[in-house]
Amino acid sequence: MSADIAETPDSDRDGNAGDPNFMTSLARGLSVIRAFTERSPNLTIADIAKITGLPRAAARRCLLTLMQLGYVGTDGRTFFLKPKILALGYSFLSSAPLATILDPLIEQVSGTLQESSSAAVLDEDEVVYIARAATKRIMSVGLNVGSRLPAYCTSMGRVLLAHLPETELDAYFARVELKAFTERTITNPDVLRREFERVRERGFALVDQELELGLRSVAVPVRTASGSVVAAINASTQAARVTCPEMEARFLPPLHRAAEEARVLLVRTPVA
Known part of the structure; x- marks a missing residue:
């Protein structure tokens, strides 16, 4: 060696x-x-x-x-x-209780809303998808299990970043280049910090066309029994079809139900 x-x-x-x-x-x-x-x-x-x-x-x-x-x-x-090469990813999915628990739950969310739903965790400076239920392709780039996206301009990423310890968040901002994907993308660290505060206060993150024009997404945290945030789940849609207020009113209830069910299941199957 x-x-x-x-x-x-x-x-x-x-x-x-x-x-x-x-x-x-x-x-x-x-x-x-x-x-x-x-x-x-x-x-x-x-x-x-x-x-x-x-x-x-x-x-x-x-x-x-x-x-x-x-x-x-x-x-x-x-x-x-x-x-x-898929065998490498399958080894993780088949042995990871978090992915196993969240997969059927986001299928339920997707079926209820008739919209795409996903689950992700934070890996270094990106979110990585560990479960996905897609009803239709709404992004120019297809998303699947294993896909990675910048954390700061995605709803699941903001949920996960918002619950990092302050020292880890400081280190994140010190090393990450905040690139504008659209004219709506927030790239000011101070503004993003205020967004993270809102996420913690409201219990969800709604991102409106910051990663790609025409794409809206709302996400909620998945917590363990102790309250630690271990993942996020979301629902996404085309901006032309669903307004932001409608997303809050119609999308959040099934997402919160799924997150609560995941919390109960995680008590029985602890995640390291």
Whole structure:
């Protein structure tokens, strides 16, 4: 293991140089996998190197290793993920009680509202979807389990950020670039902090066309018995069909019911 770390002088970029328990080659392989997205499903070695910051030779070795294991394929010029990669995500979903609990609940929300509903957790600076029930595609980019979005301009992200300890929130603002996705996107840290206060006071977050024009979403926290926020669930719709006041009046009751049912179930199945 120590030899693997010594193999690459650029391991400093991971912030773990000198840690005898850190396997650089594994970290590199995971960064290569994460480089593939819906918008970039086919990538060259040069693309991978640019996205990950790895040397071309290291990117090539990672890709060839993933090919031999059946996780990556190639057309001779570009590389792409193969279906076997889904087994990695399934391992999480099949072993995570939170995802198992929330999946049927958001199906109920979606069925009641006839709108898309999702559940997400905070992972570093983004929300990652752990359950989703979609009735129709309402965004230009399709969302599925495993999809990631910026936390500050999404309803579930705001719910989760609003309940972070103050020191963690300060660190978040210190490192995150607040990019405007639409003319409605809030990018002022002070204004966002006031939004988070409103979220805590009201018990929900409503985001109106800040991530994408035409998209409205409302989210509520999922709490454990002790009151800790471990996830968020939402319902989203097209702005042309449903007003913000209507979302509060019609969407919040089933979301709150689902969140309360999740809290009861989490008492029986504690989440680490």
